[in-house]
Amino acid sequence: MHSSLKTLLEQMRITEIDIGSRKHLLEFDQDDVDALLLCRPLVDEKLDDIVDTFYGIQTSNLEIAALIGDADTLDRLQSAQRRYILDLFAGVYDLEYTNNRLRIGLVHKRIGVELKLYLSAVYLLRRLLVSSIIDALEDSEQRAAALTALDKLIYFDVTLVFETYIQSMLSEIEAVKNRTEKYARALEETVAMRNGQLRTDALTGLTTRRYLHEGLQRALHAAQRRNEPLSLIFVDVDNFKELNDLRGHAYGDRVLCDLGRVLMETARGEDTCVRYGGDEFCVVLANSTEEQSRTSFCERVRLLLAERLPGVSISMGIVQTGPEHYESADVLLKSADRRMYLDKTDKKKAATSPANGSGRAKSAP
Numbered sequence: 001m002h003s004s005l006k007t008l009l010e011q012m013r014i015t016e017i018d019i020g021s022r023k024h025l026l027e028f029d030q031d032d033v034d035a036l037l038l039c040r041p042l043v044d045e046k047l048d049d050i051v052d053t054f055y056g057i058q059t060s061n062l063e064i065a066a067l068i069g070d071a072d073t074l075d076r077l078q079s080a081q082r083r084y085i086l087d088l089f090a091g092v093y094d095l096e097y098t099n100n101r102l103r104i105g106l107v108h109k110r111i112g113v114e115l116k117l118y119l120s121a122v123y124l125l126r127r128l129l130v131s132s133i134i135d136a137l138e139d140s141e142q143r144a145a146a147l148t149a150l151d152k153l154i155y156f157d158v159t160l161v162f163e164t165y166i167q168s169m170l171s172e173i174e175a176v177k178n179r180t181e182k183y184a185r186a187l188e189e190t191v192a193m194r195n196g197q198l199r200t201d202a203l204t205g206l207t208t209r210r211y212l213h214e215g216l217q218r219a220l221h222a223a224q225r226r227n228e229p230l231s232l233i234f235v236d237v238d239n240f241k242e243l244n245d246l247r248g249h250a251y252g253d254r255v256l257c258d259l260g261r262v263l264m265e266t267a268r269g270e271d272t273c274v275r276y277g278g279d280e281f282c283v284v285l286a287n288s289t290e291e292q293s294r295t296s297f298c299e300r301v302r303l304l305l306a307e308r309l310p311g312v313s314i315s316m317g318i319v320q321t322g323p324e325h326y327e328s329a330d331v332l333l334k335s336a337d338r339r340m341y342l343d344k345t346d347k348k349k350a351a352t353s354p355a356n357g358s359g360r361a362k363s364a365p
């Protein structure tokens with residue numbers, strides 16, 4: 001047998017033993033085979049009439065006519081129908097016969113023939129065959145035997161077609177399930193990737209605000225364990241909006257990147273530099289008092305910034321906690337922000353104060 005035919009039977013797990021058991025369930029035996037064989041000559045004779053009448057009725061239904069489509073398809077269907085009718089009365093109902101029924105079922109399912117249409121076609125063909133047999137066979141016993149055998153064989157065939165429909169639907173469900181699982185996996189990967197990106201700010205490469213709390217909390221626990229002071233610094237670019245407006249957004253981005261780099265270069269490995277949002281940054285300095293932070297960290301940052309971004313100034317607010325008493329992360333953030341704001345307003349006041357002449361360009365936080 002052709003290998004692809006084998007595959008279809010294998011897919012449906014239909015073996016010779018299975019075919020035997022199906023026939024047994026339908027009480028289809030040698031008497032039925034003989035009764036059908038007896039009808040073979042009369043069916044041969046009326047074959048064209050039966051097929052023509054069948055398709056005449058079928059194509060008068062608009063839904064079925066639309067499914068058939070064109071004259072070539074109709075020709076092919078008529079040939080297949082002829083072969084099927086001859087098969088019904090050929091007396092051989094083996095693996096190949098079964099496979100042909102499976103193939104017919106699969107083709108009908110694939111082209112979208114609904115089961116109700118398929119069953120109505122089976123009913124019509126049976127009706128035409130039955131009336132031909134009744135017309136041709138005069139012996140009532142022979143007639144009854146042939147009609148019973150035909151019914152059994154049609155049940156045998158219809159069961160196979162039903163199974164191909166079910167099998168095909170199961171394959172479709174499996175394919176949809178696989179596609180959905182693949183989509184879900186891709187979605188999970190995207191979310192995981194996005195979460196990873198959120199940990200790092202895309203523009204500056206610094207830790208994002210979302211993880212500031214986590215970093216600050218961890219630093220506070222470490223400081224408490226070691227009895228060390230810890231400082232939090234809030235940094236904000238002065239007049240950044242104006243800078244954006246005057247020199248363009250791209251330059252504004254460069255300022256933020258350079259400031260981020262300066263903070264990173266000045267901080268040590270155990271410190272955490274965070275882009276808090278917009279032009280605001282936070283730095284958690286481990287084992288550092290307010291004074292040490294001011295003199296070593298903040299001063300160095302200002303010097304580097306003056307070298308790299310002349311004319312850009314920043315305001316900073318420092319707050320220390322520990323080693324005697326430790327404030328919570330929230331309190332520290334609020335205090336550092338407030339001090340940064342004071343630094344900024346002090347500078348603004350100094351700049352507008354006539355007593356200071358040109359004003360204070362930079363202030364110590």
Ligand SMILES: Nc1nc2c(ncn2[C@@H]2O[C@H](COP(=O)(O)OP(=O)(O)OP(=O)(O)O)[C@@H](O)[C@H]2O)c(=O)[nH]1
Nearest residue numbers: 236237238239240241242244249250252253278279
């Ligand atoms: N170029 C650039 N601008 C940003 C980015 N994020 C926020 N901004 C802008 O940063 C500006 C921040 O302005 P404000 O909060 O008013 O602060 P400011 O102009 O620095 O004023 P002061 O804080 O009082 O000195 C806003 O105009 C935002 O549109 C960014 O990623 N790139």
